[in-house]
Amino acid sequence: MKELQDIVQAFDRAHQTGKQTALATVVHVEGSSYRRAGARMLITEDGQLIGAISGGCLEGDALRKARLVMAQNKPMLVTYDTTDDDDAKFGVGLGCNGIIHILIEPISATKQDNPIQLFKLFLSRREPVVLITIFTMNDKQALQPGTCLLLTQEGNIKGIFPDDTIKDILLADANDVLINGNSVTKTYVYGDKFTCFIELLQPTVSLVIFGAGNDAIPLVQLASVLGWHIYMVDGRSNYAIPERFPLAKKIITAKPENALSQITIDERTVIILMTHNYNYDLAVLKQLLPLQLPYVGALGPKKRLYRMLDELKNEGMEITDEHLTSIYGPAGLDIGSENADEIALSIIAEMQAVLKNRTGTSLRYKNTIHNRHSEQIITQTMQ
Template structure:
């Protein structure tokens, strides 16, 4: 969600400076592309770009289209066919081997349903939500409605769809996206052709780093580059300080049994135990293991973790049901040696676990991005 935060911040800076803005969103991809559907870029009328919709090959042309959108104050759907060998007709070197549909919409602060307001509403909570963007992929000259509605896990709705006839069907699909965790694109036929990009928005990862030693510093720094929220925990007040961890969102100095009550837990909260103090790590593991967070990393050799789990054997059910959530030694096997390399290894493992991936090389995968959940069609009578 780092990109969304940067776009929101850039929008308010532009507003303060009296600049017009437009938002470019990748709403649908057929084949291969550098960015998937949901990638966004904010464009100002003086050519400033925040975010990205490609690896740099589409931004120049999208900027020109965005200036037209700002002048006309009408959304525009642009399609780039990068499967064409003659990329030169775009004036750029593409080569992504896919068809990329980008919706560019003007943003008006006077419109309560503008995309930035939806982004703000989502970012104000640590809860997943679904963002619905409406366009017409069959007729690029037809009305392109743009970002229309935000749907949260409590059934709350902000915004409105352009046609009440498709509302029930779209909201059913939005609820399914929240349940399954799979973003989708679906076309609804009723008089007009409505293509809906039903996008799952997930809160940023909340990483709790237990241990304020020197090796925790690069882990914090790299995680912050990813836009993650960082909490530093340690029992030593002279280690867990703002001077040592200036990028941390929260610092906790506490004994093991005092830690979890001070942390707001959700499905995107992960722990990394790296105090190098066996007793502290083992004691805290006893408290966080029942929480069923998706990832608990433990630094150190396998024997160290095995001993910790053995000491919890008085509650064999607890260990058996939750031991799969514990990763120790933490990290992917990338040959890490120093603190920075170990941090990279740990963050890569956390990312793979949260995205249900196994960390294998993309070269060895037959399909990189499974697009079987797109191009669905529904006839509304």
């Protein structure tokens, strides 16, 4: 979600200085491309680009078209066919062998439900939402409603429906996305034809680091690059201080039994135990096991983790296989890490793999990187 955070901040800066802006969104991909549907880039009238819609090859042409969109104050759907060699003549050949559909829409600060306001609403709440971007592929000269709707877990709707005839079925599909956790692209045919990118947005990852030693510093730096919210916890007041961890969202000095109550923990929270204090880590692990979080990593040798688990069992704690599925120890992927920087990289990579339900396998062993079947457009004709 760092891309959205950067886009919102850049828009606010542009608005304060009176600059016009436009938002470019990859709404659909056929075949291979550098970025998938949902990739976004904010473009300012003076040529600043925040975010990315490709590996850098489309951005120049998108800037030219965005300036036209700003001048006309009208959204535009642009298609780049990188399977066509002629595209290379115009400087947009990507070598990706795919067709990329990009919606470019002007951002008006006076419009109450403009895309930036929808992004801000999402970023202000720590819960999944569904964002709906509506466009027309069969007639690029037709109205392109753009990023116009947001649905929260409570069923609240922010934005305006471009056509009430698709309202009920679109909301039903958006609820399915919210429940099932998979974004979809769907075309509704009812006289007019609307294609909707129904996108699940997940909250920013929260990383809780128990242990404010020197080896936690590169972990914080890497997580910050990803835009994660970082919480530092340690019992030593001379270690857990802002001067050592200026990138942390919150620094907590507390005993293990008092630490968790000061943090909001949910399904987007990952945790690493690295205090190098056996009893502190043990006390925290005892509280974490029943929560069955997606990732709880333990630094140090495997026998140290097994010793902690055995000790908890001897105390009468029931530890099931389900509890153990979220425990990773020794923490990190096997990339030959030796020093603190390399270990931090391996831990962050493992956390990312777990959150994305991936194995961390080298991409050279995969036939495709992304599941293209999930990106196909579903068409529904309404009576």
